[in-house]
Amino acid sequence: MGNDWKAAWQPLMDAVGQDFSEGRVVNGADVVTAATIRRYLEPLEFDCPLHYDADVAKEFGYDDVIAPNTSIQTFSLPPMWAPGQTIFENVDRNAQPATTAIAGFKSPLEPPTTGFFATDYEAEYLLPVTVGDRLYRHGAKLVNCLPKETKVGRGAFLTWEMEIRNQRNEVVARTRSTWLRYNPHEAAL
Amino acid sequence: MINQSTPHIKVRYWEDVKEGDELRTLEFPITVYRLVMAAGANRDFNAIHHNSEYAKASGAPEMYANNLFLQGMWERCVRDYIGLAGRIRKLSGFRMKIFNTVGDTVTVKARVTRKWLDGEEGCVEFGIQSENSKGVTVGPGCIVATVPRLKPS
Numbered sequence: 001m002g003n004d005w006k007a008a009w010q011p012l013m014d015a016v017g018q019d020f021s022e023g024r025v026v027n028g029a030d031v032v033t034a035a036t037i038r039r040y041l042e043p044l045e046f047d048c049p050l051h052y053d054a055d056v057a058k059e060f061g062y063d064d065v066i067a068p069n070t071s072i073q074t075f076s077l078p079p080m081w082a083p084g085q086t087i088f089e090n091v092d093r094n095a096q097p098a099t100t101a102i103a104g105f106k107s108p109l110e111p112p113t114t115g116f117f118a119t120d121y122e123a124e125y126l127l128p129v130t131v132g133d134r135l136y137r138h139g140a141k142l143v144n145c146l147p148k149e150t151k152v153g154r155g156a157f158l159t160w161e162m163e164i165r166n167q168r169n170e171v172v173a174r175t176r177s178t179w180l181r182y183n184p185h186e187a188a189l
Numbered sequence: 190m191i192n193q194s195t196p197h198i199k200v201r202y203w204e205d206v207k208e209g210d211e212l213r214t215l216e217f218p219i220t221v222y223r224l225v226m227a228a229g230a231n232r233d234f235n236a237i238h239h240n241s242e243y244a245k246a247s248g249a250p251e252m253y254a255n256n257l258f259l260q261g262m263w264e265r266c267v268r269d270y271i272g273l274a275g276r277i278r279k280l281s282g283f284r285m286k287i288f289n290t291v292g293d294t295v296t297v298k299a300r301v302t303r304k305w306l307d308g309e310e311g312c313v314e315f316g317i318q319s320e321n322s323k324g325v326t327v328g329p330g331c332i333v334a335t336v337p338r339l340k341p342s
Contacts, residue, residue, distance in 0.1 A: 043227040044217075044261045048268050060273050068268075069277045070260040074231045094236065094243045102233050115247045117237060118256035121283040125276075152248025184248040 005183075006147040008111035009156045013145045020107050021140040021162075028135040029079040029101075032067050037131070040071045054131075067129040072173050076135040076164045077101050104179045105140040105160050113155055113181040120159070120178035127172040134167040143176065155182025198272035202339040203304065203311025212270045212299040212315065217262055219254055219291050231257035241291070253288040254295065259327050263317050266297045267332050271313070275336045278312075282330030293321040302331070311338045 030036065037051050049056035050066050057065050067075060078101045081087050087097035103116055129135065144159035159178040163171045217223075224239050233255040236243040244252040260283060267277060289295050299317035306312065312335055318328035 039230045040261070041230075043223050043230050043258060044265050046261060046265045046268075048265070048273070050273055056273065068261060068264050069280070070257065070264045071231070073257055074233075077232050080232070080234065094240060094246070096236060100234070102235055115237075117235065117285075119285050121256060121260060122279075122281045124279050128276075182248075184246065 005111075005154045009145060009147040011109040012107060012142070012156070012158070013147070015107070015109055016142055016145055019139055019141040020105065021138070025165075026076070026078050026137040028076040028137075030075075030134075032075050032129055032131055032133045032135070034065050034131050036075070037065060037067050037071065040068060040074060057130075062128055062130060064131040066131075067133075069123070069125045069173075072123075072125075072129055072135060072164050073175070075129065075133075076137050104158075104177060105162075107142065107158075110158075110181065113183050115153060115155070115184050116179055116181045118177060119157065119180050120176075122176040124174045125172070126174070127166070127170055129166065129172055133172075135164055135172065136166075138163045138165050138171075144178070148180075150180065150182070152180075153182040153184040155180055198269070200274040201270065201272040201336050203306075203313070203336050204339040206301055206304050206311075206313050206336065208301050208304055210270075210301040212266055212301075212317075215262065215266050215269075215297045217254075217295040217297070219289060219293055219295060221252070221291055224252060224254060224258075224291060227255060227258040231255065231261070233257050249288050249290070251288070251290040251292070253290045256283075256285065259283075259285070259289060259295070259319060262295060262297045262319065263299075263327075263330070263332060266299050266317065267315055267334060270299075270315075271334045271336050275313075275334050277332060277334045279333040280330065281332075282328055284330065285327050287321070287323050287326040289319065289321055289326050293323075295326065296320045299332075306338075307335075309338065311336050 139162045141161040147156040164173045238255045302316040303314040315332045
């Protein structure tokens, strides 16, 4: 076997610099609401009135309650399910849905992997996101592909750049996310 | 347990920021309950973040906090310091090094590393990291924010 697993990532390594979005955008599932912002705050116990009190938000120059900066990824996620889809196909205890919106951008050049998680993140926040905004993701530029064997398995670190925009096509943030896509070591299975 | 309630600083002026200022340390005990709430709140339903069996099969020692939840901890820490008039401009160096597993406490520590003026805008840079019982888990990274000036020239 040797380094065959690394060779499987070569097509993607060769594609560094390419924008795989081909002009398509990814729409956030929902309009940003006070309710969804409030839910974002709960597990963080994030007590900042800019995020739940419209009067305070207006006092500080915003049109309405604003979303936390770090929630823009959440609010630009596509839906987990759409009408007509069947995503729960298997009764196994740990079965995963047939499709998932949370796996980051997946290129057709990637070799098959079963595991993934986000490892690195950078963002430049340009505009506030306010209740009533609808976000979408624009662009999917691959800026790095680094095959690596880690404690969890063999795979590659993939870094993608994109913009998050609002319904007025204004760029609210530029982001750079790195994901590890991998196949777990057999001992873990 | 430390009282984690936020003091609601309304405005912190750039003139009152000192390089070396330590921000209030925040602690986030990571429980299954909290991880499930976080998944529902930030929509990261990857099973590694709420299912021990699945997480272990993926090579992790246990279910662990997701990226978005951990980012939110950093934002809360900085927001507590900059107040309501501050604006967070940039996040960098957010690198997950060690899994923030259930049954452990994530502690967020930050300090002011630099302040400067960009035109009339007061800029502040924070060095920030997350830790648990195993050491530094996320970062050290950096957040840049702007805060109002007391006496704009």
